Amino acid sequence: MLRLEDYEKIIEKCSHCSYCQSTCPSYLVEQSESSVAKNRLLIIKEMLMHENLPFTPRAQEILDDCLLCTNCTQTCSSKVPIDDIIIATRIKIGQKGVGGIKQFVMGKMLTQRGLTGALGKAGSVAQKIGIATKEIPQLASKSFDKMYSGTYTPAGTVKKRVAYFVGCGTNFIFPDTGEAVVKVLNHNGIEVIIPKGQVCCGIPALAEGDLEGARSMVETNIKLFAGLDVDAIITDCTSCGMMFKEKAAKCLSNDDPLQEKIATVTAKIWEVTDYLQNQGLEVPPGRLDITWSYHVPCHRGWSPTVKDAPRQLLGQIPDAELREFDIPEQCCGGAGTYFMEHREVAEKVRALRLQDINNTVSDVILTQCPVCRFYIGFQVMDREVTHPIKILAQAYGL
Amino acid sequence: MQGLVKDLATLLGPTQILSQPEEMLAYANDATHYFKSRIPDAVVLPHTTEEVAKVMKYAFEKEIPVTPRGAGSGLAGGCTPVHGGIVMDLKRLNQIVEIDGSNMTARVEGGVVLKKFQDTVEKRKLFYPPDPQSGCVCTIGGNVATRAGGPRGVKYGTTGNYVTGLEVVLPDGSIITPGGKFVKQSVGYDITHLMTGSEGTLGVITGVNLRLLPLPEADRTVIVVCETLEQAAEIVAEIIARGAVPAMLEFLIKLAITIMNQYFFPPLPTDGEGYLFMFFDGTEAQVEYEAKLVSEICHDMKAKEVRLIEDPRAAATYWTARANVYPLIQTIFERANSEDITVPRNKLPDLVRAVQEIAAAEEVMIGLAGHAGDGNMHPSILFPQVTPEALEKSEIAIDKLIRTGLDMGGTISGEHGIGIHKSKYLAWELGDIQIELMKRIKQAFDPKGIMNPGKIWMEDGDKHA
Ligand SMILES: Cc1cc2nc3c(=O)[nH]c(=O)nc-3n(C[C@H](O)[C@H](O)[C@H](O)COP(=O)(O)OP(=O)(O)OC[C@H]3O[C@@H](n4cnc5c(N)ncnc54)[C@H](O)[C@@H]3O)c2cc1C
Ligand code: SF4
Numbered sequence: 001m002l003r004l005e006d007y008e009k010i011i012e013k014c015s016h017c018s019y020c021q022s023t024c025p026s027y028l029v030e031q032s033e034s035s036v037a038k039n040r041l042l043i044i045k046e047m048l049m050h051e052n053l054p055f056t057p058r059a060q061e062i063l064d065d066c067l068l069c070t071n072c073t074q075t076c077s078s079k080v081p082i083d084d085i086i087i088a089t090r091i092k093i094g095q096k097g098v099g100g101i102k103q104f105v106m107g108k109m110l111t112q113r114g115l116t117g118a119l120g121k122a123g124s125v126a127q128k129i130g131i132a133t134k135e136i137p138q139l140a141s142k143s144f145d146k147m148y149s150g151t152y153t154p155a156g157t158v159k160k161r162v163a164y165f166v167g168c169g170t171n172f173i174f175p176d177t178g179e180a181v182v183k184v185l186n187h188n189g190i191e192v193i194i195p196k197g198q199v200c201c202g203i204p205a206l207a208e209g210d211l212e213g214a215r216s217m218v219e220t221n222i223k224l225f226a227g228l229d230v231d232a233i234i235t236d237c238t239s240c241g242m243m244f245k246e247k248a249a250k251c252l253s254n255d256d257p258l259q260e261k262i263a264t265v266t267a268k269i270w271e272v273t274d275y276l277q278n279q280g281l282e283v284p285p286g287r288l289d290i291t292w293s294y295h296v297p298c299h300r301g302w303s304p305t306v307k308d309a310p311r312q313l314l315g316q317i318p319d320a321e322l323r324e325f326d327i328p329e330q331c332c333g334g335a336g337t338y339f340m341e342h343r344e345v346a347e348k349v350r351a352l353r354l355q356d357i358n359n360t361v362s363d364v365i366l367t368q369c370p371v372c373r374f375y376i377g378f379q380v381m382d383r384e385v386t387h388p389i390k391i392l393a394q395a396y397g398l
Numbered sequence: 399m400q401g402l403v404k405d406l407a408t409l410l411g412p413t414q415i416l417s418q419p420e421e422m423l424a425y426a427n428d429a430t431h432y433f434k435s436r437i438p439d440a441v442v443l444p445h446t447t448e449e450v451a452k453v454m455k456y457a458f459e460k461e462i463p464v465t466p467r468g469a470g471s472g473l474a475g476g477c478t479p480v481h482g483g484i485v486m487d488l489k490r491l492n493q494i495v496e497i498d499g500s501n502m503t504a505r506v507e508g509g510v511v512l513k514k515f516q517d518t519v520e521k522r523k524l525f526y527p528p529d530p531q532s533g534c535v536c537t538i539g540g541n542v543a544t545r546a547g548g549p550r551g552v553k554y555g556t557t558g559n560y561v562t563g564l565e566v567v568l569p570d571g572s573i574i575t576p577g578g579k580f581v582k583q584s585v586g587y588d589i590t591h592l593m594t595g596s597e598g599t600l601g602v603i604t605g606v607n608l609r610l611l612p613l614p615e616a617d618r619t620v621i622v623v624c625e626t627l628e629q630a631a632e633i634v635a636e637i638i639a640r641g642a643v644p645a646m647l648e649f650l651i652k653l654a655i656t657i658m659n660q661y662f663f664p665p666l667p668t669d670g671e672g673y674l675f676m677f678f679d680g681t682e683a684q685v686e687y688e689a690k691l692v693s694e695i696c697h698d699m700k701a702k703e704v705r706l707i708e709d710p711r712a713a714a715t716y717w718t719a720r721a722n723v724y725p726l727i728q729t730i731f732e733r734a735n736s737e738d739i740t741v742p743r744n745k746l747p748d749l750v751r752a753v754q755e756i757a758a759a760e761e762v763m764i765g766l767a768g769h770a771g772d773g774n775m776h777p778s779i780l781f782p783q784v785t786p787e788a789l790e791k792s793e794i795a796i797d798k799l800i801r802t803g804l805d806m807g808g809t810i811s812g813e814h815g816i817g818i819h820k821s822k823y824l825a826w827e828l829g830d831i832q833i834e835l836m837k838r839i840k841q842a843f844d845p846k847g848i849m850n851p852g853k854i855w856m857e858d859g860d861k862h863a
């Protein structure tokens with residue numbers, strides 16, 4: 001239930017091995033052990049759980065500076081669910097009345113998905129209340145849900161049926177990803193159902209400690225998807241996938257009647273390239289003379305295969321050549337809405353990422369996260385940054 | 399201590415000093431956090447040797463203790479600031495200064511992370527073998543200061559075998575550069591290797607010259623399942639006696655395998671008691687031959703199963719899991735105290751038997767995992783619950799373990815160092831004369847006793863753990 005009290009025992013499992021230091025982006029920029037997952041746990045333990053020390057503004061700042069990228073949790077060999085503990089802390093602090101504005105901006109507004117331009121509004125509200133950044137993603141002229149909804153049946157035999165959860169990134173900013181998802185799935189004999197009434201997956205709200213907001217979004221989405229007679233539920237966004245797979249159940253109490261429905265959705269959720277790779281392509285892709293690099297999104301820990309899926313899938317395109325980054329998995333700093341409120345840290349994290357990007361020559365950068373796509377894209381002028389499914393669509397000539 | 403923070407901020411600039419309580423928490427101990435920890439009065443984060451020297455000069459004048467710190471991944475409490483004062487975080491000295499392929503040498507700053515360095519040299523087909531399992535975070539300065547080693551010790555030795563020169567800031571702030579880029583030297587006392595293993599008590603290591611090897615072209619991983627622990631230990635002794643030289647030869651018990659199995663598809667069988675993970679490297683012909691020879695030895699000695707792992711990705715998974723054994727163990731026990739006994743390799747079967755006897759007699763759980771190939775075992779006392787009674791029993795068991803290891807002609811620490819947690823046993827191994835000599839050496843380097851005080855030997859009446 002993401003209640004801080006529930007983590008009192010598990011937080012003791014931190015063995016102080018410091019392994020998390022090797023992947024924590026906030027450590028990378030601060031280069032001080034005070035800004036590493038291990039110390040965030042110590043602050044939570046000493047200042048909020050046991051209250052041995054007073055909780056100070058600087059401690060709050062150290063916790064706020066966490067990008068919730070989950071790299072520490074993935075690295076932690078003692079399996080401490082660090083990001084959950086930090087979310088639980090934010091929920092607890094939120095209850096004390098901190099972070100209300102942030103909650104309003106990203107949490108409450110995205111629930112009203114029907115409202116075109118929620119994100120645009122969020123951007124302008126963000127600017128008004130001084131958490132501005134010059135870099136706010138441009139909204140698409142027409143959101144994906146205005147163009148696509150209902151059932152899309154492939155021309156030949158229907159091999160599989162999937163439901164498509166359309167995240168906010170695809171819906172408002174990159175509807176091109178959504179189009180490619182539908183076309184590529186159909187091309188491979190997979191029927192796609194896009195239920196009406198979907199809302200934000202809830203991860204931005206949760207990251208702000210807005211449990212109520214996240215829970216209501218989870219409830220809406222789960223009710224919409226759980227009853228569908230489909231083989232799989234697809235998302236093109238790794239963060240939405242993580243929310244469904246790992247976090248949704250934690251937004252409700254263990255004995256909530258909705259848990260059963262959440263479990264059915266959790267069992268079926270796939271990132272689209274991961275699903276296609278797992279199923280095997282029905283139709284071999286055509287030749288595409290392109291070099292591509294792959295920026296692996298941070299929220300990959302929920303599927304053991306999602307980070308290799310684009311490599312294997314696009315590896316089947318004749319002439320398409322992967323040019324690996326030095327560190328394919330290095331965080332870009334965008335982190336949902338983090339880059340708006342923590343501009344300085346985010347830009348430093350990105351600057352480190354850009355060194356690697358600029359040292360790697362390729363025609364296009366691919367990533368399954370819309371935030372990485374625009375946040376890297378703001379600074380990369382020589383290449384397009386896009387979703388791997390779009391390259392597959394291109395190879396199919398779709 | 400307000401004056402201290404102010405002075406340091408003037409010396410280095412405010413962004414290189416930490417002093418808030420929420421920042422200090424991170425610097426109070428190392429990976430042995432369950433022992434006594436101590437909040438430092440300030441942390442300094444220098445970028446250069448000159449900045450290190452400035453701080454040392456100041457601390458020397460004011461007689462303030464300074465504790466050097468790499469990644470804080472140590473397993474002996476070495477970077478715990480037992481007397482408070484300044485903790486010096488050296489991770490910002492993170493430049494790989496030179497990789498000289500024609501000389502097969504490299505020069506790094508003291509805070510360079512081991513894995514980053516290894517990845518960098520391997521891209522140039524060069525090889526830096528020392529491999530403490532904490533490589534993703536530990537620093538080369540920390541490795542030198544603890545004389546760290548790892549599974550590859552059996553074939554390639556440990557950090558000390560690769561250090562050819564250092565840059566050291568002495569406690570009074572002066573800078574020396576013992577040794578150098580050359581691979582041999584016969585000029586007076588070998589200060590380079592005196593510093594190696596000095597655990598931050600003689601000076602701050604700011605630069606390291608290292609020897610490199612060519613990257614082996616091929617490798618093989620072999621996993622052996624044994625009926626009993628004794629059988630596993632006897633196989634190790636036999637492999638060494640028959641002249642086979644695996645690059646890694648790791649010993650694990652069933653308990654470790656059951657938790658490591660979450661990494662493996664399909665999982666390893668759990669019907670054996672002892673397990674050996676072996677790695678061979680060299681030319682294709684060489685690894686082929688050695689893997690075959692060792693497989694034959696294992697079959698001859700009636701091992702339950704011998705698995706040759708062909709797929710390099712699968713092999714890598716086995717070794718990743720191996721690197722995570724110690725933290726993984728902590729997920730199921732409330733605590734695991736890892737010891738570092740090393741014995742002559744033909745004594746391994748005796749040691750394994752003795753460990754089981756001690757565990758039974760003292761009613762404690764002792765896990766065994768270690769670099770068996772070089773005789774370095776890490777018996778770990780496993781606490782399902784930490785109670786005063788369990789702690790008392792564990793202390794008796796550890797005393798017995800250490801005594802047993804020493805009686806076999808072994809040592810109390812193969813690679814972790816003494817720090818504070820093994821100081822109790824120092825006299826058992828070295829005797830008073832050697833310890834007195836060491837103290838006089840310390841006095842010569844550090845007349846005011848400010849350099850990582852309270853480490854290696856016990857202070858009168860002190861009981862840190
Ligand atoms: C999960 C895990 C597995 C491990 N596996 C191994 C293993 O296989 N083999 C092994 O040998 N060790 C192992 N260790 C122990 C540890 O990683 C090593 O001792 C390592 O060398 C410590 O490096 P560090 O940078 O973390 O140093 P720290 O822990 O920060 O310091 C260790 C000691 O060195 C001193 N020191 C550090 N840097 C400097 C410097 N630049 N100049 C002077 N003194 C300095 C400190 O004062 C302290 O006394 C393991 C630890 C963990 C947590
Ligand atoms: S979630 Fe990311 S930023 Fe936060 S502590 Fe973990 S690794 Fe660091």
Ligand code: SF4
Nearest residue numbers: 014015017018020076
């Ligand atoms: S990796 Fe996990 S166990 Fe190790 S220090 Fe970080 S949080 Fe603690």
